[in-house]
Amino acid sequence: MSTTTTELTYAEVADHNTKKDLYVVIHDKVYDVSDFVDEHPNLTPIPTLLLPNGVCGALFTDVIDRNWELVMLISDSRREHRGGDEVLLDVAGQDATEAFEDVGHSDEARQILSGFLVAKLKRKPEDPVPKVAPPTGPVTTSSDTAGLGVGLYALVLTGAFLAYLVYRYMQN
Numbered sequence: 001m002s003t004t005t006t007e008l009t010y011a012e013v014a015d016h017n018t019k020k021d022l023y024v025v026i027h028d029k030v031y032d033v034s035d036f037v038d039e040h041p042n043l044t045p046i047p048t049l050l051l052p053n054g055v056c057g058a059l060f061t062d063v064i065d066r067n068w069e070l071v072m073l074i075s076d077s078r079r080e081h082r083g084g085d086e087v088l089l090d091v092a093g094q095d096a097t098e099a100f101e102d103v104g105h106s107d108e109a110r111q112i113l114s115g116f117l118v119a120k121l122k123r124k125p126e127d128p129v130p131k132v133a134p135p136t137g138p139v140t141t142s143s144d145t146a147g148l149g150v151g152l153y154a155l156v157l158t159g160a161f162l163a164y165l166v167y168r169y170m171q172n
């Protein structure tokens with residue numbers, strides 16, 4: 001993990017607020033993400049749920065309703081968050097801790113972030129204090145929280161498919 005002894009005040013960070021010169025504060029550390037602005041991923045669209053007509057029998061209304069609720073839930077939570085360069089421009093020269101943590105970035109994203117560390121924040125009493133818990137531990141590389149939505153979606157589809165097979169079996 002990168003370290004630094006340089007210290008910058010919040011006012012100094014605030015000067016770096018353009019696309020070509022973009023600093024953010026995350027958990028009291030200052031990152032120069034200028035080279036990453038154009039690399040930041042866009043929101044991946046969620047595929048629409050398509051079910052064959054036969055599945056829409058009265059017996060399965062409940063399953064389908066639940067499927068639909070879950071898909072809406074996932075897509076709603078993703079719609080709230082945009083991606084691309086605009087999310088970084090929104091927090092240019094500011095404390096981006098809440099924005100960064102709200103999205104639930106993966107360990108890979110945290111690893112990338114650590115490569116952009118340029119300074120520690122020299123905190124003053126008037127500086128904004130983000131309303132999030134400090135990071136819990138060292139970065140690991142195995143889990144991927146961003147994949148959770150897709151995993152849940154796959155689980156729901158598999159459940160619906162199995163229910164459909166049982167339905168066909170019962171019909172026979």
Ligand code: HEM
Nearest residue numbers: 041042043044081082083087096099100105106109113146
């Ligand atoms: C400041 C440094 C940042 C870095 C290095 C970074 C990096 C990444 C990376 C690598 C991903 C891919 C998914 C993942 O691995 O988690 C990602 C996704 C995303 N980031 Fe960031 N990010 C940063 C800041 C932000 C901020 C401030 C926001 C504000 C909302 C944001 C919003 C998002 C969103 C919405 C996605 C989801 C894209 C999707 O689910 O398809 N990011 N980011």
